[in-house]
Amino acid sequence: MKSFRIYIQIASLLCLVSLVKNAVAQKYPQGYFRYPMDSLPNFVSPFGVMRENHFHSGIDLRTNGKVGLPVYAAADGYVSRIKVARGAYGKALYIEHANGYATVYAHLDSYYGAIANWIHEYQYMNQTFEFDKIFIKPFLQVKKGDTIGLSGNSGTSSGPHLHFEMRDSRTEKIINPALFGILPIDSFAPEINNIFVYKFVKEGLILKKQLPIHSKNSNWQAGYLVASDTLLLDADTYGFGIDAQDFIHNGKDPKGIYSYSFWLNQSHKFTHTLNQFAFDETKYINAHIDFPYYKLEKLRIQKCFVDDGNRFSTYTTDAGKGRVHFSDAPSLGFLIFTVSDANENVTYLKIYYKLSSSQTDLEKLSYEKNLEGKPCLIPGEIIKVEQEGFIASMDEKSLYDTSCYHISMYPKTLDAFSNIHSFHSYTTPVHAAFDVALELTQPVFGLEDKLVIAYAKTNKDAFNSIGGTYKNGWVYAKASNFGVFKLMLDTVPPKVKRILPKFIGKSSDTLSWEFDIRDDFSGIKSYDVFLNGRWILADFDAKNDRLSYLFDEVYAIERERLLHPENNQIDTKVFKVLVRVIDHRGNKTERWFDINP
Ligand SMILES: [Zn+2]
Structure with missing residues (x-):
């Protein structure tokens, strides 16, 4: 009788999952598009x-x-x-x-x-x-x-x-x-590695438990993977997280997770499905995952609940947005997690839970005590935070969740032209970039337009320019992260070097001219290359700091002119090449190269 009931449960879940999938598959044209390359789809x-x-x-x-x-x-x-x-x-x-x-x-x-x-x-x-x-x-x-x-x-x-x-x-x-339907059929079901148990506290959440899901502590029963241990919980509010992976072909290529869901005693709490999403919502990934855990441990745990400031369109949830108030739940029951791929391969995991008689949660108490008196940032609100020479203004979309912060200053360093401000922690995610303003604390004698706001995760990390505009003794910029801010000067122009072809020969043996261009702080704003005074098209590959001019019709014309000076008015025997690079603070480098035809 009992096994029959389990069978009914599985059948109803399977039905629901496949209903959702079929509705999706029918919506998109099949066979209309081809694979965009020759090679086998992998x-x-x-x-x-x-x-x-x-x-x-x-x-x-x-x-x-x-x-x-x-x-x-x-x-x-x-x-x-x-x-x-x-x-x-x-x-x-x-x-x-x-x-x-x-x-x-x-x-x-x-x-x-x-x-x-x-x-x-x-x-x-x-x-x-x-x-x-x-x-x-x-x-x-x-x-x-x-x-x-x-x-x-x-x-x-x-x-x-x-x-x-x-x-x-x-x-x-x-x-x-x-x-x-342009991709190969995948017949490997996703795997669940770990389930994470969170308890909600006054602000945010605390990670209570990690349940590794492998053959030692789980087994297959009637199509379900069942955890062998019963999860002990308090009659409190919890959320769950999942660490799962998917594979294609021979298991060599890990995939993203197409869909996962969470059910409590057969009632649906949460589903996330990646059928489609908009570009301006992709950053919700920082609310989708346990962001602090990722920043510290480099593992992305996907949450089975939705933060108040998370508007990602891929979720369907119950009214509690996936959070479970176990004070309203039966004292014994089960959780079901499903993970599926786009080819309807599904893994089901069942975990029995039992509520323990109420005991004081010391960890939760001490966490909440720690927050006492701390100011908090709240999603959906416009907030202005200030300290001596520093202003941060957050709008409604800056945050995903309520977050209590710490603000302080570090002792000034020689390269700082403002106080050094530490605002909150880089482990708290920011959605929409927020405004920061820093006050100049010493004269820079006409170099105001060379000032930038520099940002680092912590005072021990390297500072990078986030740009900025000077006005009346302050510099204004947008910040995408919490961390440490100070004003710095960028007066150093970019560097330009020619990369010679590997073999020694005439330049006509090569098909391009290559230059290494780089800027140490504010970054390259513009770059131009001129051949005998004519602008030529050079590709800039930022990841390699590489500017390359692939010989084209301008080269051919100029070469012809150099090789046959008798037909043209020309006073030079070489290509006169000028490379001009300007950084974001207007520091300019111009280098001339004489290159033999
Ligand atoms: Zn890509």
Whole structure:
């Protein structure tokens, strides 16, 4: 009888999970899009993998360490956007399709055909390598399977691959490509490594327990993984967290978690499903995970409850947003956690709980006592925090959860032109960047425009510029993190070096000129290269500090002129190359290079 009841429970849960999945699968066109490369579909990093400040918004297609593999249009359409950047997606292309979806191809090495020609012309016309151009009407049209570019490693990329994305053109939301049927079927169910038990306190939560889920302390019963120990809880408010992983193929490639849910005594409390999300909400990952734990332990625990300031659209929850008030729950019962992938492979974990007779929770008491008298920041409120020469202004969207803070000053150092302010802790996440202002405490004799606000996680870490604008003795900037702030001066211009080709020979043996450009503090704002006085197109790859000019028609014309001076009025026998780099504080470097044709 008992086993029959368990069977009914599983059946109803399975039903519910698959109902949700089917509704999703039918919504997206199947067979419309093709895989955008030749190689067999395998990936480095799938959709939704958790990263610093974001969920991975596409899939990374493996190119076996190579650049220059053809990239194909996934379906008929037209080029709707071209973005070229020194970082981020590097060289990216967006294609709009007639069925209301757009595809994105990023980190390209180069563009192809008519698209490449248009870009080259546009860059010369506007004298810029970097640009972001949106096309409202069809202009550059493509057919499914047309080569649109070659795969590469441009922008913020840690190795050659194609980043491929699918978007809903109307909502601009990013969609899980697995839902379009262009990816291989995955037959491995996700695994749960650990369940974390949190108790809610006056502000935030405290981690009470970690339950490792492996064969020693759990076993399979009727399709469920059942923890062998009963979880002892107080009649208090709890939340749960999950550390899970998913695999594709032979288990070598870890994936992001597509969906997980939490149930209490068969009533649904929380589900998170990564079908789609908007770019402006991807930073909610910092509220989605136990952020302090991640900052300290480097493990991302996904929470089964929603913070008040967390507006991520991927959740469905009960009224308590996944929190459980065990004072209202039966004294004996069970928790169920499910983790599933986009191919409906599901792992169910069941944990029995028992409420213990009420005892004072000393840990909770001492935690709450520690907060007494501390000022607190509250999500949804506008808050201004001040101390001598420091103002921080937070808006409604700055925080995810109530957070009590500490503010203090460090003794001044020689490089500081303000007091050194410590505001709260880098382990507390910030959603929308907040305003900070620091007061100048000593004269800088006309160098006010060289001042920047410098930020570090703690006073022992390296300081980085977060920029800033000077006005009436104060510098104003936006801060994305809590930590330590001070004013510093940047008066050092960027450095420019030529990287000579590896082999010694004439420059005509190479296909490009390469320069190493870097700035030690405020960062590079602009860079330009001129050949015999003419602006030439140089690619800037920020991750390698590399500026490269790939020989093009300007080189060919100038070379012709140098080699045949009798036909042209020319007074030089070498290429006169000027590299000009300016940082964010207006410090400028101009270097001339004489290069033999
Ligand atoms: Zn990617």
